[in-house]
Amino acid sequence: MQYIEQLTKKSFLKMLIAALIIGFMFFFTQDVIFSNYSTNITNEFYKVTDTHKQETSSNLIYLFAVFFITWVAFFGYLFFLSKKQQDIMRDVKELENILSQDKSKNI
Amino acid sequence: MINIKKFISSTLFLISSLIFLLNIYLIFIWVPTELNQGIAQRIFYFHVPIGWLGMISIVVVAIASFTHLITKNEKWDNLAYSSAELGIIFASLILVTGSIWAKPIWGVWWTWDPKLTTTLILWFFYLGYLMVRSYSPIGIQSKQYSSVIALIGAIDAPIIYMASVWWRSAHPNPNIPTDLDNKMLITFLISLISFTILYVYILNKRYNLKKIESKIDAIYRTIN
Numbered sequence: 177m178q179y180i181e182q183l184t185k186k187s188f189l190k191m192l193i194a195a196l197i198i199g200f201m202f203f204f205t206q207d208v209i210f211s212n213y214s215t216n217i218t219n220e221f222y223k224v225t226d227t228h229k230q231e232t233s234s235n236l237i238y239l240f241a242v243f244f245i246t247w248v249a250f251f252g253y254l255f256f257l258s259k260k261q262q263d264i265m266r267d268v269k270e271l272e273n274i275l276s277q278d279k280s281k282n283i
Numbered sequence: 284m285i286n287i288k289k290f291i292s293s294t295l296f297l298i299s300s301l302i303f304l305l306n307i308y309l310i311f312i313w314v315p316t317e318l319n320q321g322i323a324q325r326i327f328y329f330h331v332p333i334g335w336l337g338m339i340s341i342v343v344v345a346i347a348s349f350t351h352l353i354t355k356n357e358k359w360d361n362l363a364y365s366s367a368e369l370g371i372i373f374a375s376l377i378l379v380t381g382s383i384w385a386k387p388i389w390g391v392w393w394t395w396d397p398k399l400t401t402t403l404i405l406w407f408f409y410l411g412y413l414m415v416r417s418y419s420p421i422g423i424q425s426k427q428y429s430s431v432i433a434l435i436g437a438i439d440a441p442i443i444y445m446a447s448v449w450w451r452s453a454h455p456n457p458n459i460p461t462d463l464d465n466k467m468l469i470t471f472l473i474s475l476i477s478f479t480i481l482y483v484y485i486l487n488k489r490y491n492l493k494k495i496e497s498k499i500d501a502i503y504r505t506i507n
Binding site for chain 2: 235236238239241242243245246249250253254257260261264267268271274
């Protein structure tokens, strides 16, 4: 239990996981992105013809665009949240200063 | 003593990360390619869960707004605002990912299809909600105005869902085909679960921040 408690306190763990996600994204997708055609069509029902090969390979860019835009949006929003958090911390410090000034005036 | 809220948040993040890694593997490597649409069909594994969460967000905003109007409890308004902020991201992503899919399949980036049009209306509702909150003077009135916008916006959610049934639409009917390949079904469901967990995680984060923001605003108002 103490070990889990320690893990939750460490923010670097979150950063490590985020880095792992990005790493795995590129690891998993590099074959699909950089190849002319995906070779994972195993199901007989979904076999494609040569004419389809041309079409599907040209559509890879659309799939990657969706993948990229989705993650940019999520990471962008998380960045916006971290900026918000910084603003809140600044406000808290400002309030602390106001309180300490009021206290010194009363003394 | 372990902080329960932090533990839940970290667990959600961990589960979300792991399930997304699996999801990426499934979408890019494991799932078979569809015969007619080719690789572009895999966009659905992003587009449909995002669409689902775009609609869930407005329902959450509406329920929280309605409860806020009745109880006047600040926490419901915080939840509504947090969900609206996430909702506009999802609504924007629905439109963008849908357009990217439409280009290779329909040959156009945009068409005035009923589902697309009603989704665009939803996007405007989110925008209206957030604009009222940003530009109205701080206080109870802006919260009430935005709550009303959310309630009207929520009417759009079932209309989007049923658009392809009620009107002639290029979108398929909102049901999973019975002859869908098992691998496709599994990938779709895992994608749906992973995006939903991510939504809950980010909503929880935003809600906590909004709660602190509201408290600080209240303190400033008391001081001034």
